[in-house]
Amino acid sequence: MEKMMKLAAVAMLLTLVIVGEVKLSSADGGFCGMTQEGLLACKPSVSGQNPTSPSNACCNALKGASMSCLCAYKNNNVLPAFGINPKRAMELPVACNLPPPPCQK
Structure with a gap:
């Protein structure tokens, strides 16, 4: 079951990339200007029961x-x-003492 969930998530992401909704940077392979390393560094702060x-x-x-x-x-x-x-x-930006995203103002 878990394997199917992962496969479905990957398929969804690939579909979004193909239709152009995900803004990936070809220079660094990132997502919305964040590298994979940056995304991984932030994941513990935005996931799980006790971030x-x-x-x-x-x-x-x-x-x-x-x-x-x-x-x-x-x-x-x-x-x-x-x-x-x-x-x-x-x-997360506010927790980092950065301005909030425009959708949070």
């Missing part, structure tokens, strides 16, 4: 992120498919 405070690596990655791009996923099923709580994701 951690964002790490310095996460906050540094967020400095270069496109907040308007991230807002595009606020009400999308992509983030929950990867175990990410969209509400926590939108609150």
Whole structure:
């Protein structure tokens, strides 16, 4: 069952990439201006029952992120498919002492 869920999530992501809804940077292979390393650094802060405070690596990655791009996923099923709580994701910049995303103002 878990294998099917992962396969479905990958298929959904590939579909979104193909239709152009996911803004991937071809230069660094990132998502909304964040590298894979940056995304992984932030995941513990936006997933699970007891999320951690964002790490310095996460906050540094967020400095270069496109907040308007991230807002595009606020009400999308992509983030929950990867175990990410969209509400926590939108609150993450403020937790890093950065301006809130435009969709949170």
